Amino acid sequence: MSASAAAAAFQDHYGRPPEGIWSAPGRVNLMGEHTDYNQGYVLPLAINRRARVAAALRPGGLLRMATTAGGAPAEVRVEDLRPGVLEGWSRYAAGVPWAFGLRGAEVPGMDILLDSDVPVGAGLSSSAAVECAVALALNDLADTGFSRDDMVLLCQQAENEFAGAPTGILDQSASLLAAEGQALFLDCRTRASRLVPLNLAEAGLVLLVIDTRVSHAHDSGGYAQRRLDCERAAGSLGLESLRDIDLSGLVLAAGTLETTQYRRARHVVSENARVLAVVEHLETGRPPARLGPLLDAGHESLRDDFEVSCPELDLAVDAAKAAGALGARMTGGGFGGSAIALVRRDDAGRVGAAVTRAFSRSGYTAPDLFPVEPGPAAARDA
Template sequence: MNLFVETYGRQPDGVWASPGRVNLIGEHTDYNEGFVLPFALHQRTVVAAGRRAAPGWTVRSRLTGETVHIGRSDLSPGAVKGWAAYVAGVLWALVDAGFAIPDCDFAVESDVPLGAGLSSSHSFECAVLTAVEGLGDFSIPGIEAAKLVQRTENVYVGAATGLMDQTASLLCTAGHALFFDCRSLEVEQVPLDLASDGLALLVLNTNTPHTHADGEYAERRRSCERGAEILGVRALRDIGVADLPEALAKINDDVVRRRVRHVVTENARVQDAVALFRAGRVREAGPLLTASHASMRDDFEITVAQVDTAVEAALRAGAYGSRMTGGGFGGCIIALTDTEKAGSTARAVEDAFAAKGFAAPEWFTAVPSAGATRLL
């Protein structure tokens, strides 16, 4: 990796990469112990790393041009701020879990779009984790590694994330989506060969800053917890679609009622999509994507004008289905189209954005790819 050589004047001991991810369906079901269906993107964060004689760690980012030193005294939550906190947090989580980790230098670059809901931060953390594993000559089973990255986010960085993103970045395989049960932590690799079906999954970045809008994400979570409490269940995972009318009748708060309806119906949509994928009927999952978006827009209220406009334009252009992907309040949409229509669908969204005075979107077609791996 040239950046490592330019920064440290020597070759790295190894190079590791971890992908971003797109969630096909299953938004905000993870912390309700439900089901999700992500796959890994071909866009990834690459970390070149080498052992160092001096104590501590340094990390150089091509994106910011900064080199940050992390000492042993920085391995406590909140000690390092900004982008380097993702590195310090992984190191802290490993040490806190009892691993002896080597002192080393890192150089990082990435083509995962930032702030777009495609898990750029988890891609970064998982790449650092696999690099430290490689240099430290130890191995952590996939789900346990995902839990360490989640602990990094929850405790060191201070973000209340679930377990989906890390699991996808670490465990996905090429040509598959990952059916992940967020309660049992069981995973299933579900075949997803879009190209052989003549399909493309368009990922379109609305360039609306993807943020959980501070208290908005926490409010959704509290509403779901309140709903589970009212219904007397451990989590909304325990309410089925058939039980929904009776369950909703027990909830007086209209906001909580709508939040519960989204999670329960979204959980069912994930399972329906998996059944279609297993049967090789991917096109037929399109309406599930569109229904998911409507539920996020109307019941969970996490979309914004740009993503709604993008979804509507993609559907008018002939997409089989389209939805926002990610935590909400901006970010990306996905659209399932015929391969030859991906470009025209993207241009239809561009035209719709121009007509409304929105910033121009960016797009690419997603390829279900492998999770974290060593490159060199």
Template sequence: MPTPDIHAVELAETAAAAFRQVFGAEPEGVWAAPGRVNLIGEHTDYNEGFVMPFALPFYAAAAVSKSETWEFHSTYGNGDTVRADTVGSSVDDGVSGWAGYLAGVAWALNEAGYPVSPVRVAIHSDVPHGAGLSSSAALECAILIALADLHGHEIDRAEAARIAQKAENAYVGAPTGVLDQSASLLCTEGKVMFMDCRDLSREQVPFDLASENLTMLVIDVNAPHRHADGEYASRRADCEEAARQLGVPFLRDAPKHARLEDDRLNRRLRHIITENERVLDTMKILKGGTVAGIGELLTASHASMRDDYEISCTELDSAVDAALEAGALGARMTGGGFGGSAIALVETAAAAKVEAAVIEAAAAKGLRTPRIFVARAAAGAHRVA
């Protein structure tokens, strides 16, 4: 078993303590899965394109033991404990909210031929909720590896990502691609992961910010995901229609210079084509041994998401613009859009200046104060105790 992330160990201790308090026994083990930042490659995953995420040092930790009934406890929110008898039997198990992500994984594992029986779970997570950093995927992946280990199932991590995605798509009802779960399960410490979403082939690419005196800021703009579910589904439907009109299975297969008569669909197409190109260009630059050179690609990605894919918002645009004006080498929104987070690649000496500029810009526009933190590429999902 790989050495657990130190922060994951701290979260695991809290999850285990909650388990003991609620259930009056020791858990059989504790597993943790991280949130993620997508360096570049947005909305390309469900178009079978390319992505480059890395795991964040924020985790969902799951303390778990086998049981006679399904019981899910969470330390956040209202500290709820959800009990259910029929978890894993169908998508109509009746479990919703945060517990639905856990129940959905049990259902998806059973559907995939990996039978699981009831467990008790205590969840503790510090992945920022609503920030576009995959807090839901962290929950799914933590419980998935826990259930697999407890029931003796050896599941390839790429297959596990598909199973977790099915839980979110079919059980929870969110039409997401496979990026988030793949990042949580497959990323490695100190690396950004290039992944082909068609076959889930991947390459771990060195991401050494410190050697170039660079810092990656993550800017949670502290804005609600306005219309996120409906708009996300709308963008996916646009891509499917564009692919149908072009006669290709996915927009990843569209010719580079393809055009459509419908302006909206043409802009969606243009974003996917150019975003895939930006991912490939980013990988080449990083493999060439430099990080600073990807700045312009990050900024171009944001412009494409703002103008062609139309998934940005006032808060994200303010953060990106302020960061660039303050000297960031590149900046972009990250995640599904309509709220969430942005990232900014900055020289370490200028990090404080960029952070201050982003906060000041938000205040000047009457926006909520962003939460800003330094990101590092952390370890993917693993057993902690």
């Protein structure tokens, strides 16, 4: 939906025009899965799928929320915002003004209409896109003065504490800080970041997203259990986090960890090394087409050591590579969601068709496939 269409939908629903339109992108994580909450490194990029919010202030301290996606409208008084007061999609939107209020902002009443084409449950950060779009709208309309770095943490707090999803800062950082034609290299311990050139179009490449349509949710038990596994592994090693050990040190300390903890730790430590390798590759001007082996290794680690893949994701990766993809891996938290395949632009249709045929032969629901390139960060659209 365009900004003008979002404005018209707001007018139809609330009977008045919005004061502005804001949008924020979903993201693909090129490398660095499950490293963010381990104070490690990540390398996401914004994509051309966005959550768009039309919004206006309203008197009386009432927050009203509606969506074009068929979810139920919701309303709550700002003074009554607290974790558990809402369910479903609206808790991601409402968590943002709640978090702003905790930081001392004067939060007014608002009318919000959400339209999003970021697939839900696909591992592309649909929830963070909603949060970041609402944060920009509230920051502008209420003149709260928060920086984008501030809003990364506010939106993470909304997701963690209000929506109940124990995520790190990767998703919100990508949505708010990324840039067109570039990936975002983020150190999740220091929060230092820099943009890394990733001009896929110039190289004749695209990332083909393969949404398996197997839904996942970060507030379910699998994600939280992996996080706990990592915390326990770090504690057993006497470390603040798994960021503080390299592969050689981990091998030497293997005897202090039980088998599952060791495999979880091995994924995180090796994934941090892969992020650094990709960044060095891109910043030294080497062709992005040669990143395939690192993508492949990332998927193998997520599948075997971290155990967050699933048969549909494995099939998507294997079928894409067999059809000519330069490399492929799952992206996002796992347990379903999406895979990405690095493909030459002219091969995208052929690779996608091969993946679709493989799903059909296996009796799986047909995947949704679409190409992405690094896109712009969250912004005011109108």
